Amino acid sequence: MAYNWNWSIFLSDTPAGDATYLGWLFTGLQWTVTLSLSAWLIALSVGSLFGVLRTVPNRGLALLGTTYVEIFRNVPLLVQLFIWYFVLPELLPRELGDAFKQLNPLLQQFLAAMVCLGLFTGARVSEQVRSGINSLPRGQKNAALALGLTLPQAYRYVMLPMAFRIIIPPLTSEFLNIFKNSAVATTIGLIELSRQAQQLVDYTAQPYEAFIAVTVMYLLINVTVMFLMRRVEVNARVPGYIGGSR
Amino acid sequence: MISIRQVSKWYGSFQVLTECTTEIQKGEVIVVCGPSGSGKSTLIKCVNGLEPFQAGEIMLDGTSVGDAKTNLSKLRARVGMVFQHFELFPHMRIIDNLTLAQIRVLGRASEEARDKGLKLLERVGLKAHAEKFPGELSGGQQQRVAIARALCMDPIAMLFDEPTSALDPEMINEVLDVMVELASEGMTMMCVTHEMGFARKVAHRVIFMDQGRIVEDAAKDDFFGKPRSERAQLFLSKILQH
Numbered sequence: 410m411a412y413n414w415n416w417s418i419f420l421s422d423t424p425a426g427d428a429t430y431l432g433w434l435f436t437g438l439q440w441t442v443t444l445s446l447s448a449w450l451i452a453l454s455v456g457s458l459f460g461v462l463r464t465v466p467n468r469g470l471a472l473l474g475t476t477y478v479e480i481f482r483n484v485p486l487l488v489q490l491f492i493w494y495f496v497l498p499e500l501l502p503r504e505l506g507d508a509f510k511q512l513n514p515l516l517q518q519f520l521a522a523m524v525c526l527g528l529f530t531g532a533r534v535s536e537q538v539r540s541g542i543n544s545l546p547r548g549q550k551n552a553a554l555a556l557g558l559t560l561p562q563a564y565r566y567v568m569l570p571m572a573f574r575i576i577i578p579p580l581t582s583e584f585l586n587i588f589k590n591s592a593v594a595t596t597i598g599l600i601e602l603s604r605q606a607q608q609l610v611d612y613t614a615q616p617y618e619a620f621i622a623v624t625v626m627y628l629l630i631n632v633t634v635m636f637l638m639r640r641v642e643v644n645a646r647v648p649g650y651i652g653g654s655r
Numbered sequence: 656m657i658s659i660r661q662v663s664k665w666y667g668s669f670q671v672l673t674e675c676t677t678e679i680q681k682g683e684v685i686v687v688c689g690p691s692g693s694g695k696s697t698l699i700k701c702v703n704g705l706e707p708f709q710a711g712e713i714m715l716d717g718t719s720v721g722d723a724k725t726n727l728s729k730l731r732a733r734v735g736m737v738f739q740h741f742e743l744f745p746h747m748r749i750i751d752n753l754t755l756a757q758i759r760v761l762g763r764a765s766e767e768a769r770d771k772g773l774k775l776l777e778r779v780g781l782k783a784h785a786e787k788f789p790g791e792l793s794g795g796q797q798q799r800v801a802i803a804r805a806l807c808m809d810p811i812a813m814l815f816d817e818p819t820s821a822l823d824p825e826m827i828n829e830v831l832d833v834m835v836e837l838a839s840e841g842m843t844m845m846c847v848t849h850e851m852g853f854a855r856k857v858a859h860r861v862i863f864m865d866q867g868r869i870v871e872d873a874a875k876d877d878f879f880g881k882p883r884s885e886r887a888q889l890f891l892s893k894i895l896q897h
Binding site: 554 | 727744
């Protein structure tokens with residue numbers, strides 16, 4: 410097989426003439442990072458909220474939490490994305506749906522992908538938050554309540570600070586996953602990193618270079634995230650407790 | 656001060672407490688003992704509402720614990736509780752363990768709370784450890800901190816739920832010493848414990864429980880002299896033979 414390696418392709422101008430092919434990849438990288446980070450914010454807040462709800466001594470609230478988790482983690486991500494992007498705007502009240510459809514198409518794609526990824530990942534985060542809370546000794550909650558703290562205060566000052574420390578490793582995996590999962594946004598047309606790679610192949614017929622470059626970019630993102638989370642883990646260490654001894 | 660009347664509790668269809676009745680006066684020290692599974696810990700947790708009960712009534716300084724209208728958090732803030740496994744908050748420094756509820760529940764200024772915390776740490780002999788984390792202290796030290804933490808709230812009574820059961824033998828006395836001192840100062844105390852030496856020394860009354868019932872509720876001397884129930888005699892003969 411004769412394949413003509415041509416790494417200089419990244420520096421040549423695209424047909425549109427407004428950027429180099431490397432420039433395309435960077436635009437894609439920006440979309441991937443922006444999409445993933447904003448979805449992560451949603452996932453973390455929604456996941457924490459529902460994770461807590463699943464542990465409170467109130468059947469109604471716990472059921473609400475369970476319902477959310479079971480719906481969002483049991484439907485394939487791709488199906489969810491199509492529902493958010495294609496189906497939901499039709500089900501909304503007419504004015505709202507029309508307002509959405511009149512947005513800049515790029516913004517439509519971004520919003521749908523952000524909400525979809527955020528809520529999908531949030532369901533997984535909420536399971537981790539729940540297991541973190543449940544892994545605490547039962548006496549911790551009792552001790553907090555016995556001091557006169559209210560239940561919300563017990564969560565805020567006693568249980569959640571430890572629960573979040575315990576679940577840093579699985580949360581890191583989830584944070585990494587969201588960057589990789591963000592590639593599904595390509596199916597509704599968002600020009601994120603993997604989409605740019607496909608475009609590059611279409612335009613230059615240099616698939617190896619394109620996908621190697623994209624692979625390296627995903628790797629760089631994830632190495633950065635791992636490094637960051639490692640710092641968080643070290644800073645959150647509790648002396649004399651799990652992982653606390655140096 | 657604490658009055659327990661006809662309290663019964665079920666886990667599903669299993670009855671863990673059966674018509675428990677007793678009274679604890681201000682300044683009294685009561686020791687609750689009995690075989691494991693007899694409901695001692697459950698009963699003491701009912702006193703500050705950590706465990707709900709289905710029948711009967713518990714009055715704490717004139718307030719009903721079981722009443723749905725009672726503000727339980729407020730009531731609990733007035734009663735100190737010490738647990739078998741210390742339950743210090745591991746992510747907070749010792750001093751922060753002591754000030755958390757003072758600031759968040761009693762609304763004390765952080766300076767005032769800190770002063771109070773340090774004073775009580777000094778009293779249990781641990782002032783030098785104020786800036787450490789719980790995981791850096793021994794079990795006995797942690798339990799003394801836990802007692803200091805409860806005392807920071809200026810409680811009207813103290814509940815002890817097997818405070819020495821999780822400790823190494825050589826650390827038991829340092830905790831008991833603090834409890835004896837507290838008792839001698841006139842603190843109202845309800846202690847679930849197997850430390851009969853402690854009971855002999857400071858208790859006014861001893862309550863013996865078996866299978867969820869209060870089998871014996873007697874003045875200390877009567878209890879150790881001639882327990883009326885066979886079950887209590889058997890229990891005492893088993894734990895006092897060494």
